[in-house]
Amino acid sequence: MFEKNMKIAYLLDFYGDALDDHIGSVMRAYYNDDLSLAEIAADEGISRQGVRHLIKKGEEQLFFFEEKFGLAKRHGELTQACKLLSEIADTLEAKPDCEKEAAQISDIIGIILKGNQDVSESD
Amino acid sequence: MFEKNMKIAYLLDFYGDALDDHIGSVMRAYYNDDLSLAEIAADEGISRQGVRHLIKKGEEQLFFFEEKFGLAKRHGELTQACKLLSEIADTLEAKPDCEKEAAQISDIIGIILKGNQDVSESD
Numbered sequence: 001m002f003e004k005n006m007k008i009a010y011l012l013d014f015y016g017d018a019l020d021d022h023i024g025s026v027m028r029a030y031y032n033d034d035l036s037l038a039e040i041a042a043d044e045g046i047s048r049q050g051v052r053h054l055i056k057k058g059e060e061q062l063f064f065f066e067e068k069f070g071l072a073k074r075h076g077e078l079t080q081a082c083k084l085l086s087e088i089a090d091t092l093e094a095k096p097d098c099e100k101e102a103a104q105i106s107d108i109i110g111i112i113l114k115g116n117q118d119v120s121e122s123d
Numbered sequence: 124m125f126e127k128n129m130k131i132a133y134l135l136d137f138y139g140d141a142l143d144d145h146i147g148s149v150m151r152a153y154y155n156d157d158l159s160l161a162e163i164a165a166d167e168g169i170s171r172q173g174v175r176h177l178i179k180k181g182e183e184q185l186f187f188f189e190e191k192f193g194l195a196k197r198h199g200e201l202t203q204a205c206k207l208l209s210e211i212a213d214t215l216e217a218k219p220d221c222e223k224e225a226a227q228i229s230d231i232i233g234i235i236l237k238g239n240q241d242v243s244e245s246d
Contacts, residue, residue, distance in 0.1 A: 018191040069192055070142040074238045078201075081234045085208075088224050088231075098221065101211050105228075108211075111204045112235070115197045 011062040014071040021060055026051055027058040050107065078116050082109045127154065131222040142181055149174055150181040186240040201239050205232045 009031040014023055026044065029035045030051075041048045066072055085105050092102040132154040139147055149167065152158045153174075162170045189195055212228040215221040 001246055015191075018188070020181050050166075065141070068138075069194060071192060071236065075139050076235055077238060081231050084227065092215075092221075092224060095220065097218070098215070101215060104207065104211055108204050111200055115193065115200060 005059075008059055008062060011066055011072055014075070015065040018059055018065065023054050023058040023061070026054045027062075029062050030055055064106075074118055078112055082112055082116075085109050085112075128182070131182055131185060134189055134195055137198070138185050138188040138192075141188065142184055146177050146184070148211055149177045150185075153178055156209040198239055201235055205239075208232050208235075 008027075012027055012031050018027065019027060022044075026040055029040045029043065030037070035043070037048045037051050040051045044051065046054075084111060087107070089102045089105040092098040092105070131150075135150055137153050138153065142150060145167075149163055152163045152166065158166070160171045160174050163174045167174065169177075207227050209232060210230070212225045215225040215228070235244075
């Protein structure tokens with residue numbers, strides 16, 4: 001009935017900072033630190049039902065953000081694009097007279113990954 | 124004292140859908156349709172001061188979203204990355220035995236631009 005959805009933990013990486021402080025703290029305790037509802041309730045000084053309510057609210061906010069901004073989906077697409085670019089750079093490096101293009105592609109991968117790195121570090 | 128900031132109009136392209144309905148409608152009337160405070164006040168049936176308050180709140184939300192998610196900054200970086208990739212694809216196309224890599228790079232640009240297109244259309 002109230003199962004942990006691991007997609008939520010993933011969305012939390014992208015949108016956790018934008019949640020209300022109280023909701024964010026409960027969500028991280030539940031999804032990242034794997035505390036039980038009872039443990040979180042004790043820490044926060046609220047009822048288990050209150051914790052359940054905040055988690056539900058947090059989940060709704062995360063799904064709302066992903067629907068509007070699609071950062072998680074985008075992250076996957078860009079990671080895939082960088083993987084493909086990296087393979088092309090390798091191929092070019094082995095060809096005569098293509099080292100410059102291979103190096104330029106590597107630089108561009110750097111630009112694309114820069115905005116992806118915060119989350120990919122915790123992948 | 125209350126000048127239109129064109130950066131806001133740009134941020135509105137990225138985050139407008141995530142604003143509260145009322146705030147979003149006032150922001151679009153002011154920034155996209157260029158209505159005056161008095162015109163918006165009449166349309167919405169609220170005071171000019173009320174309109175001013177909603178616009179201020181909307182602006183704060185847009186800056187908050189950009190600080191947390193950086194979609195506008197990211198859009199600029201990815202547009203630049205695609206421009207550079209496109210130049211590399213052109214160079215490779217003119218080289219012997221590099222047509223396949225040029226075509227692959229064009230496909231990857233397609234993947235990267237797909238997530239950028241909603242806003243770039245209104246650039």
